[in-house]
Amino acid sequence: MAMTQSQGVADALTQRTGHAVELVGVTTHGDVSKALLAQIGGTGVFVNELRDKLLAGEVDFAVHSLKDLPTYPAPGIVLAATPARDDPRDALCGPAKLADLPHGARVGTGSPRRVAQLRALRPDLEVVPIRGNAPTRLGKVTDGELDAVVLAHAGLRRIGRLDAVAEVFDPDQMLPAPGQGSLALECRADRPDLVELLGVLDDPMTRASVTAERTVLNVLEGGCSAPVGTYAAEVDETLHLTATVAAYDGSRQIRMSASGHPDMAEQIGRELADRLLAQGADQLMGERD
Ligand SMILES: NCc1[nH]cc(CCC(=O)O)c1CC(=O)O
Incomplete structure (x- = not known):
């Protein structure tokens, strides 16, 4: 999957910019470990080795599944583009x-x-x-x-x-992981030439949606192993966001929605997360059977 999606990005970039792109395969801890993601800590297991290669200058940019990307920023690295999202369900x-x-x-x-x-x-x-x-x-x-x-x-x-x-699954039945179906193109912050080049693949609607979704996750302090589902989409210049926090045993679920202008994506996510917390989201997340 990683090679296929990276090849797709490489082809799109060559088509848009004329630059040749060489794929460098990197095996991550998440690829080789047999442990459950929830047990090996979750955040960053598909990402860290690629970021190391970026910082070491061994590769110019990295292609990740956005949902595997930790919500906290990585020093020296920028999210240069979120290309148009695939089906998030x-x-x-x-x-x-x-x-x-x-x-x-x-x-x-x-x-x-x-x-x-x-x-x-x-x-x-x-x-x-x-x-x-x-x-x-x-x-x-x-x-x-x-x-x-x-x-x-x-x-x-x-x-x-x-x-x-x-x-x-319709998002009414099952809300996807924040950022699911979206890719993330990262490069070093000290390469403004690359930030600009990769920017041709950025899709503003996807960027707004996943910003709102990932802000919810960030405020709830959950990683990719948290029982947090979100879905945001833009309709007629309004961003609609729904999020859920569910008890692991399925007994209880808090689900709420918010909407607003796409430019306010982060604020929409933050306010929704605060409302979820006010309804006891942190208590639900802490429970395991
Ligand atoms: N957790 C691994 C992972 N990371 C991205 C995808 C699928 C592609 C995507 O959601 O963008 C998957 C597999 C899955 O959840 O079925």
């Missing part, structure tokens, strides 16, 4: 839609956000923690170990496996 992969899965069906996901929202939708399911890349996860359904898995639609599209999708 989650997808159920398997032989049947969620409502048609048998009682007690085994559904795989390692994400506390997905676990919490799945349990809220179908308390009877057995949610099984899994890791590994998307093909490995899909393989667990094919070989009968699991009845279904939940994966990001964007990732499935990038690896050409939309055939596995039984149902795409």
